[in-house]
Amino acid sequence: MALDFKQGISKQITKLNMKTSTFLEENKIKTYIATLENDIRDLKVKAGELGYAMWKAGDFDVARLTPMYEEISTKEKQILEQEQQMREIVAKNQQVLGQTSSEQAPPPTANTITCPKCGAACPSDVNFCKKCGNKLRG
Ligand SMILES: [Zn+2]
Incomplete structure (x- = not known):
């Protein structure tokens, strides 16, 4: 009886820790995604300014913009990866906590x-x- 009680408590604590770590992990990913989004915005502004400056000077060279576009594209992929990772964490957590839709x-x-x-x-x-x-x- 006492053992069951203890086991019950430790199970609750495990669930709580799981929730907390998921919360922290989610926040970490959200912060990272926000940073990437900011970087992308900055890069787009810079690429836009450079493109306009080159066009205005009558010397538009897309090769000078390509590295920026590539960087933007890389960061966009990173965002997708982070979002996928977040979905996996949430799904895994729900599995552990027994909140899958089949168990509703x-x-x-x-x-x-x-x-x-x-x-x-x-x-x-x-x-x-x-x-x-x-x-x-x-
Ligand atoms: Zn009830």
């Missing part, structure tokens, strides 16, 4: 009622939620 409570039927507290589908003839123990009637 089935929709209520005529013979079930949905617990207002935890959302579990319970038989309509029970007084307490089978999942969280919430009082369902009376």
Whole structure:
């Protein structure tokens, strides 16, 4: 009994740590993406200014712009990679926490009622939620 309790607590802590680390990891990626987006904006401004200056001088040389375009393209790919990584972290976390859509409570039927507290589908003839123990009637 005491062991079950301890195991329950450590499981909760694991979940909490998981949530926290996912949160930090997500924030780190979001910050990185924001940095990349800023870099891209700067590069576009610079490329635009250089392009205009060259055009104005009657000496438009696209070869001088290509490295900037390549850098922008590289950074765009990095953003996509970071976004993919973030999706993987979120999906992995949901798997560990048992929040995959397949495990969600089935929709209520005529013979079930949905617990207002935890959302579990319970038989309509029970007084307490089978999942969280919430009082369902009376
Ligand atoms: Zn419940």
